Amino acid sequence: MEEFNDIRRAVKALCANFPGEYWRALDAERAYPTAFIAALTRAGFLAALIPEEYGGSGLPLAAACVILEEIQAQGCNSAACHAQMYTMGTILLHGSAEQKARFLPLLACGALRLQAFGVTEPSSGTDTTAIQTFARRIGDDYIINGQKVFTSRAEHSDLMLLLARTTPREQVDHKREGLSVFLINIREAVGYGLSLRPIRTMMNHSTCEVFIDNLHVPAMNLIGEADKGFRYILDSMNAERILIASECVGDARWFIHKAADYARERVVFGRSIGCNQGIQFPIARIYAAAEAAALMVQKAAAMFDAHQPCGAEANMAKLLAAEASWQAADMCMQTYGGYGFTEQFDVERKFRETRLYQVAPVSTNMILAYLAKHVLHLPQSY
Numbered sequence: 059m060e061e062f063n064d065i066r067r068a069v070k071a072l073c074a075n076f077p078g079e080y081w082r083a084l085d086a087e088r089a090y091p092t093a094f095i096a097a098l099t100r101a102g103f104l105a106a107l108i109p110e111e112y113g114g115s116g117l118p119l120a121a122a123c124v125i126l127e128e129i130q131a132q133g134c135n136s137a138a139c140h141a142q143m144y145t146m147g148t149i150l151l152h153g154s155a156e157q158k159a160r161f162l163p164l165l166a167c168g169a170l171r172l173q174a175f176g177v178t179e180p181s182s183g184t185d186t187t188a189i190q191t192f193a194r195r196i197g198d199d200y201i202i203n204g205q206k207v208f209t210s211r212a213e214h215s216d217l218m219l220l221l222a223r224t225t226p227r228e229q230v231d232h233k234r235e236g237l238s239v240f241l242i243n244i245r246e247a248v249g250y251g252l253s254l255r256p257i258r259t260m261m262n263h264s265t266c267e268v269f270i271d272n273l274h275v276p277a278m279n280l281i282g283e284a285d286k287g288f289r290y291i292l293d294s295m296n297a298e299r300i301l302i303a304s305e306c307v308g309d310a311r312w313f314i315h316k317a318a319d320y321a322r323e324r325v326v327f328g329r330s331i332g333c334n335q336g337i338q339f340p341i342a343r344i345y346a347a348a349e350a351a352a353l354m355v356q357k358a359a360a361m362f363d364a365h366q367p368c369g370a371e372a373n374m375a376k377l378l379a380a381e382a383s384w385q386a387a388d389m390c391m392q393t394y395g396g397y398g399f400t401e402q403f404d405v406e407r408k409f410r411e412t413r414l415y416q417v418a419p420v421s422t423n424m425i426l427a428y429l430a431k432h433v434l435h436l437p438q439s440y
């Protein structure tokens with residue numbers, strides 16, 4: 059994506075102010091990268107996808123991909139902010155004119171943050187249409203009850219997109235109907251029906267359990283039409299997959315460069331370990347895999363930006379890039395030997411961070427199931 063080289067250079071320059079020491083200190087404390095996010099916001103990168111009329115840059119998804127990829131390639135972590143890029147699509151595509159005018163300028167200037175996306179629940183897991191959280195319309199409000207799990211960044215976000223059932227599953231023709239999307243003002247809701255409980259995970263990810271007990275949400279915060287929410291969420295999933303795939307490409311490139319540099323410098327048996335084919339071939343193999351994945355990401359982003367159906371490409375991009383980043387992580391760890399396990403080189407931190415993308419936001423199995431059914435016309439396996 060050479061056309062966005064100026065953006066890439068600017069992101070790289072910004073990331074230089076946030077070296078490994080910064081991320082290691084946060085990781086030890088499981089603390090949020092507030093200064094990094096503030097710098098990204100000031101530079102306008104988190105408003106990349108917001109149209110210019112609302113104060114954003116109005117850039118295509120391909121540009122957002124470059125931003126997230128470069129953050130990862132510089133050893134930083136965009137997991138603290140990437141949701142704003144893909145949740146935005148739901149408001150842009152399905153929000154009312156009033157909702158866009160109310161929220162987008164504030165999101166563009168950084169006065170508000172939309173970083174939380176509450177879909178997953180403890181009892182439903184991957185089977186999203188089985189969620190139990192229910193929103194009942196009473197007058198001008200919806201009263202919401204339920205529970206979410208792994209709602210990332212909720213403590214550090216002002217707004218959350220929340221998926222809830224508005225018609226019971228047994229009363230709809232298809233299980234995908236009867237779900238609705240709400241924009242929740244977290245700051246106003248905490249203590250008044252919403253509570254958050256952090257979950258400590260193997261990497262620094264600021265994820266939460268969310269408990270919802272008679273939360274009153276104004277009906278004006280419903281996005282689009284009631285009962286049509288699953289379609290809205292699906293619309294933003296292609297963007298999410300392509301953006302996360304870009305992050306994985308960035309991670310893979312970071313691991314590959316880190317491993318190649320170390321292999322050239324580390325001398326054992328009187329020569330650099332990189333002289334050994336057993337060290338250099340895995341690096342070369344993963345380099346090829348990462349570059350192939352990057353091409354699929356570019357293809358998917360170009361199709362998305364051209365408003366073409368891109369479900370297969372978005373899923374393949376996510377699959378290939380997440381596999382490349384995880385293989386690169388394992389290869390880098392092996393290349394570093396014992397030192398890969400120490401914190402000072404950041405390999406173990408990035409290894410833990412990139413592992414997530416085999417599971418979230420969509421697991422590898424679900425992508426394979428999608429390709430089997432929708433592209434290869436095999437029977438649905440679940």
Ligand SMILES: Cc1cc2nc3c(=O)[nH]c(=O)nc-3n(C[C@H](O)[C@H](O)[C@H](O)COP(=O)(O)OP(=O)(O)OC[C@H]3O[C@@H](n4cnc5c(N)ncnc54)[C@H](O)[C@@H]3O)c2cc1C
Binds near residue numbers: 174178183184418421
């Ligand atoms: C750090 C972190 C951050 C997250 N952030 C968010 C967030 O911000 N918002 C949000 O809504 N969710 C978030 N998630 C949730 C994430 O999307 C889910 O964990 C993921 O979708 C899988 O759901 P589950 O964990 O319940 O696994 P389960 O659904 O219990 O599945 C367990 C395993 O079984 C496999 N499996 C299940 N069914 C099938 C099948 N039919 N065929 C083959 N394999 C199958 C799955 O692929 C998975 O590997 C996050 C998760 C983590 C760990």
